[in-house]
Amino acid sequence: MKIVVDENMPYVEPLFGALGEIIPVNGRTLTPEQVQDADVLLVRSVTRVNAALLDANPKLKFVGSATIGTDHVDLAYLAGRGIPFSNAPGCNATAVGEFAFIAMLELAARFNSPLKGKVVGIVGAGNTGSATAKCLEAYGIKVLLNDPIKAAEGDPRHFVSLETLLHQADIISLHVPITRTGEHKTLHLFDEARLMSLKPNTWLVNCCRGDVIDNQALIKVKQQRDDLKLVLDVWEGEPNPMPELVPFAEFATPHIAGYSLEGKARGTFMLYQKLCELLAIPATKHLSELLPPFHFKAVELEQAPDEKALLQLARFVYDLRDDDAVFRNGFVKENGFDTMRKNHKHRREFSALALAYHGQSEVDWLSNLGFSGVGR
Numbered sequence: 001m002k003i004v005v006d007e008n009m010p011y012v013e014p015l016f017g018a019l020g021e022i023i024p025v026n027g028r029t030l031t032p033e034q035v036q037d038a039d040v041l042l043v044r045s046v047t048r049v050n051a052a053l054l055d056a057n058p059k060l061k062f063v064g065s066a067t068i069g070t071d072h073v074d075l076a077y078l079a080g081r082g083i084p085f086s087n088a089p090g091c092n093a094t095a096v097g098e099f100a101f102i103a104m105l106e107l108a109a110r111f112n113s114p115l116k117g118k119v120v121g122i123v124g125a126g127n128t129g130s131a132t133a134k135c136l137e138a139y140g141i142k143v144l145l146n147d148p149i150k151a152a153e154g155d156p157r158h159f160v161s162l163e164t165l166l167h168q169a170d171i172i173s174l175h176v177p178i179t180r181t182g183e184h185k186t187l188h189l190f191d192e193a194r195l196m197s198l199k200p201n202t203w204l205v206n207c208c209r210g211d212v213i214d215n216q217a218l219i220k221v222k223q224q225r226d227d228l229k230l231v232l233d234v235w236e237g238e239p240n241p242m243p244e245l246v247p248f249a250e251f252a253t254p255h256i257a258g259y260s261l262e263g264k265a266r267g268t269f270m271l272y273q274k275l276c277e278l279l280a281i282p283a284t285k286h287l288s289e290l291l292p293p294f295h296f297k298a299v300e301l302e303q304a305p306d307e308k309a310l311l312q313l314a315r316f317v318y319d320l321r322d323d324d325a326v327f328r329n330g331f332v333k334e335n336g337f338d339t340m341r342k343n344h345k346h347r348r349e350f351s352a353l354a355l356a357y358h359g360q361s362e363v364d365w366l367s368n369l370g371f372s373g374v375g376r
């Protein structure tokens with residue numbers, strides 16, 4: 001069996017090695033010729049999976065995308081040809097939730113304006129939005145959710161309208177898929193008028209898809225409104241963000257909010273499970289075998305952390321400032337955006353760090369936040 005795989009998908013060899021011949025390819029430049037005799041195709045978000053790529057392949061049995069988003073895949077085309085498809089819903093939700101939470105802690109420290117006491121509005125209350133809410137609520141932050149689709153489906157959580165959210169939230173975090181048509185389309189959901197209408201001193205975090213915000217309009221608005229603070233992980237025109245926009249972001253990264261080692265491993269593992277199911281063979285590998293040990297075994301807490309100490313703990317696990325610095329220096333270089341994504345292998349999730357503390361109940365919220373071993 002020939003398995004064509006994006007070279008940036010980790011843990012493929014240990015999971016798929018026994019199932020067939022693995023052919024690593026550059027997902028961004030993948031051609032129909034490279035995929036014409038593949039039995040299995042495993043991609044990430046940078047590969048357009050459509051008729052142009054696959055028409056010449058008569059034998060494809062499975063397409064997997066180790067991502068949450070599916071906007072790069074022509075699902076109707078695959079269904080029409082009867083080719084099974086699977087993405088990896090939720091695989092990197094914790095990574096995105098922790099990224100957004102850490103970004104908010106970083107902004108709070110930078111502007112000497114505590115996160116505690118602010119109201120955070122989450123637009124899109126699916127996997128990543130809920131993971132962000134979980135971190136915030138663990139820390140005692142009031143969260144407002146906007147998701148008209150979930151609300152209409154009868155999701156029991158409390159939802160507010162987007163207008164209420166914009167009016168009440170101090171921080172807005174975006175977690176919607178990119179959709180270009182329909183009642184709830186998200187393309188340029190944040191257009192010039194909406195951006196201009198944001199409350200004074202709003203912080204806006206985007207780690208879903210770049211074109212949910214009109215980036216040209218964002219530049220225009222930022223030229224007039226220095227009070228707005230931005231965290232941008234995703235960009236219109238990736239892998240070539242608008243160079244004028246980058247300096248306007250407090251934290252700027254190359255679409256790596258979901259790039260924890262755990263999240264990436266989960267993504268590949270979910271596709272492994274799906275392919276085994278399809279081939280009707282037992283999935284004998286385990287996710288826990290894939291991850292390397294974390295540098296720090298445990299951190300002993302002297303007292304329950306205040307916000308400054310919480311940020312220090314978060315930085316043990318993931319220091320967003322490092323990625324921001326590399327991105328600013330590198331995004332304009334040839335292939336800078338993709339090179340940084342390719343080399344991004346250092347980030348862990350809170351669960352990788354064990355915390356020791358004598359006095360369990362005072363720090364229960366740290367376990368809810370995701371750290372492990374709290375209180376033992």
Ligand SMILES: NC(=O)c1ccc[n+]([C@@H]2O[C@H](COP(=O)([O-])OP(=O)(O)OC[C@H]3O[C@@H](n4cnc5c(N)ncnc54)[C@H](O)[C@@H]3O)[C@@H](O)[C@H]2O)c1
Binds near residue numbers: 126184208234258
């Ligand atoms: N930056 C990254 O690394 C990264 C990582 C993972 C996911 N993503 C992106 O984030 C998106 C969301 O991921 P997810 O796992 O939370 O997806 P999800 O499908 O679990 O949740 C998306 C939610 O958005 C809601 N929604 C859709 N249109 C809306 C609208 N107009 N207004 C408000 N809510 C709306 C949906 O009802 C759904 O509940 C993905 O589609 C992907 O594009 C980015």
Ligand SMILES: O=C(O)[C@H](O)[C@H](O)COP(=O)(O)O
Binds near residue numbers: 008043069092258259
């Ligand atoms: O949709 C997703 O899951 C994310 O956008 C994903 O993390 C993007 O990473 P890529 O597939 O491009 O490596």
